[in-house]
Amino acid sequence: MPPIIQVENVTKSYHRDSFEIPVLKNTSLDIQDGDFIALMGPSGSGKTTLLNLIAGIDKPNKGRIVIGGTDIASLSESALAKWRSNNVGFVFQFYNLLPVLNAFENVELPLLLTSLSRAERKKRVEIALQAVGLGDRIHHYPKQLSGGQEQRVAIARAFVTDPVIIVADEPTGDLDKQSADEILLLLERLNQEFKKTIVMVTHDPRAAEKAHTVRHLEKGELI
Amino acid sequence: MRVLKLVFKNSLRHKLRTSLTVLGIAIAVTAFGLLRTVVTAWNAGVESSAANRLIVRQAVSFIFPLPFSYRDRIAKLPGVEAVSYQNWFGGVYIDKNQFFARMAIDPETFEQVYPEYIVPPDQFAQFKKERNSCMIGRDIAERYHLKIGDIMPIEGDIYPGHWEFVVRAIYQPRDKTVDASQMLFQWDYLNERMEQEAPGRANQVGWYIVKIADPSKAAAISEEIDALFKNSDAETKTETERAFQQGFIAASGSIISAMNFISFVIIGIIMLVLGNTMIMSARERTREYAVFKTLGFSAGHLIGLIAGESFVISFVGGAVGLAFTLPIVQMFQAFIPKGWFPVFNVEPITIILAGVSALVVGLAASLFPIQRALSTKIVDGLRFIG
Numbered sequence: 001m002p003p004i005i006q007v008e009n010v011t012k013s014y015h016r017d018s019f020e021i022p023v024l025k026n027t028s029l030d031i032q033d034g035d036f037i038a039l040m041g042p043s044g045s046g047k048t049t050l051l052n053l054i055a056g057i058d059k060p061n062k063g064r065i066v067i068g069g070t071d072i073a074s075l076s077e078s079a080l081a082k083w084r085s086n087n088v089g090f091v092f093q094f095y096n097l098l099p100v101l102n103a104f105e106n107v108e109l110p111l112l113l114t115s116l117s118r119a120e121r122k123k124r125v126e127i128a129l130q131a132v133g134l135g136d137r138i139h140h141y142p143k144q145l146s147g148g149q150e151q152r153v154a155i156a157r158a159f160v161t162d163p164v165i166i167v168a169d170e171p172t173g174d175l176d177k178q179s180a181d182e183i184l185l186l187l188e189r190l191n192q193e194f195k196k197t198i199v200m201v202t203h204d205p206r207a208a209e210k211a212h213t214v215r216h217l218e219k220g221e222l223i
Numbered sequence: 224m225r226v227l228k229l230v231f232k233n234s235l236r237h238k239l240r241t242s243l244t245v246l247g248i249a250i251a252v253t254a255f256g257l258l259r260t261v262v263t264a265w266n267a268g269v270e271s272s273a274a275n276r277l278i279v280r281q282a283v284s285f286i287f288p289l290p291f292s293y294r295d296r297i298a299k300l301p302g303v304e305a306v307s308y309q310n311w312f313g314g315v316y317i318d319k320n321q322f323f324a325r326m327a328i329d330p331e332t333f334e335q336v337y338p339e340y341i342v343p344p345d346q347f348a349q350f351k352k353e354r355n356s357c358m359i360g361r362d363i364a365e366r367y368h369l370k371i372g373d374i375m376p377i378e379g380d381i382y383p384g385h386w387e388f389v390v391r392a393i394y395q396p397r398d399k400t401v402d403a404s405q406m407l408f409q410w411d412y413l414n415e416r417m418e419q420e421a422p423g424r425a426n427q428v429g430w431y432i433v434k435i436a437d438p439s440k441a442a443a444i445s446e447e448i449d450a451l452f453k454n455s456d457a458e459t460k461t462e463t464e465r466a467f468q469q470g471f472i473a474a475s476g477s478i479i480s481a482m483n484f485i486s487f488v489i490i491g492i493i494m495l496v497l498g499n500t501m502i503m504s505a506r507e508r509t510r511e512y513a514v515f516k517t518l519g520f521s522a523g524h525l526i527g528l529i530a531g532e533s534f535v536i537s538f539v540g541g542a543v544g545l546a547f548t549l550p551i552v553q554m555f556q557a558f559i560p561k562g563w564f565p566v567f568n569v570e571p572i573t574i575i576l577a578g579v580s581a582l583v584v585g586l587a588a589s590l591f592p593i594q595r596a597l598s599t600k601i602v603d604g605l606r607f608i609g
Contacts, residue, residue: 058602086519092605100236
């Protein structure tokens with residue numbers, strides 16, 4: 001069976017003023033369907049850039065990124081946006097919930113782009129929030145939740161659309177140990193029970209222990 | 224629906240800032256409405272002028288009279304349907320602060336020349352019958368609680384002496400631009416008294432009003448009238464009523480132009496106030512917009528969110544401003560001396576202009592934040608710390 005994520009000879013650099021800063025150098029990586037992979041490495045090694053490229057929120061200068069048979073590097077911005085909404089769930093370090101929306105509305109947000117009815121959306125959101133243990137916090141706003149609870153809402157938002165892959169950028173980076181353990185447990189469940197392919201960037205070796213595969217990056221190269 | 228809800232929630236995210244912006248827009252819209260109303264009031268005479276009326280006045284200056292004998296010569300010209308005449312009377316009613324137009328008119332031709340003054344036939348018949356009768360506008364009747372049969376004592380200044388007029392008719396303006404605050408009395412009454420007290424001032428009129436059959440011949444007839452009295456002691460200057468009214472306000476033309484300009488500067492101020500708010504809001508939400516884009520929301524969604532918020536704020540500000548415009552205009556009218564602006568209404572076009580301006584400005588103010596939100600890369604937006 002072909003890998004669900006194929007990163008082929010990808011090069012990425014950024015321009016800062018007149019300087020070109022190389023971030024990824026001819027990087028290749030295959031990730032199998034249902035895998036839970038942790039990308040580790042020092043700051044500036046290119047792990048978040050690689051994650052962003054896999055998630056389709058950035059484009060490589062060179063190379064191909066094929067996910068589920070689609071070369072996402074060749075998609076237009078609007079096609080890529082649509083592809084993201086159908087295929088990727090996002091978990092950020094700082095949760096990135098909308099402060100004016102409650103837990104229910106935050107989780108419902110990506111479903112607004114689907115053709116689901118209001119009743120179907122409600123059902124899905126409630127299931128997702130119950131799955132992350134926040135069935136009793138549906139109407140709470142982010143400021144009324146702890147950091148761990150906010151991240152759980154963010155995880156519910158990430159999988160409520162039933163995406164092919166979930167990308168998580170330092171999901172435990174802003175949490176205390178207990179909350180971090182809960183989040184890692186949730187990601188583990190998503191991978192094992194819901195068979196989601198998870199790509200996680202982390203500095204935390206304990207977090208990396210939960211992954212099936214750990215890859216290290218250094219100076220833009222996988223080692 | 225959720226996106227619309229988000230627009231409203233975003234609008235109320237910083238309640239104090241939104242309230243101050245709404246207040247700023249409301250004040251600007253009210254100021255715009257007030258200024259436009261003043262400008263409109265200034266031009267009311269011009270607006271009410273008819274295309275088929277010519278005004279014949281002394282060529283040297285409006286303040287010099289014309290001989291009464293001109294009337295018949297003008298009336299004989301081809302294309303002339305009627306000739307009426309008036310004198311500015313002035314005088315003091317109650318005290319010098321009670322300003323409104325007081326004029327001597329010719330009752331025989333008045334209705335024919337000025338159909339926009341609606342007078343009950345029985346009242347007008349009575350007005351024509353009594354020499355010292357007068358006809359007053361609806362506003363004057365209301366302002367001074369005058370009714371038919373009441374006496375209006377006036378101390379003359381241009382025409383000295385004590386004058387008493389009996390109210391015999393109250394006219395209604397047919398259109399909003401017609402001055403309903405005039406006091407009109409019989410020219411014959413004035414002339415007879417001049418014959419007795421100042422014979423040198425008798426048989427003189429202030430100006431003639433010439434009703435013509437074909438407005439397109441106004442220029443030709445004007446030339447003919449002026450040619451009739453060329454090289455006489457009292458040469459004439461004939462012009463359309465509109466040109467005559469414009470001549471009246473020409474002296475204050477630069478003030479009106481300045482007010483006109485300021486009223487549109489105010490629209491610019493609204494844009495800056497709202498633009499500032501929207502730029503601040505959009506900047507603070509750079510990361511949120513990046514999250515929206517990450518989740519797959521399109522450029523159209525972001526445009527809707529930002530423009531929608533700007534639109535909501537400008538709409539509320541515009542609505543509050545318009546709601547305040549009418550009472551503020553009425554308050555302003557109460558403070559200015561009576562009669563300064565005989566016609567002082569908030570015109571529908573002023574309301575439309577103010578409302579549309581607020582909304583257009585609302586959309587315009589969102590352009591820069593939209594451009595910024597759309598052009599920011601997702602990865603840069605997610606890194607943004609506002």
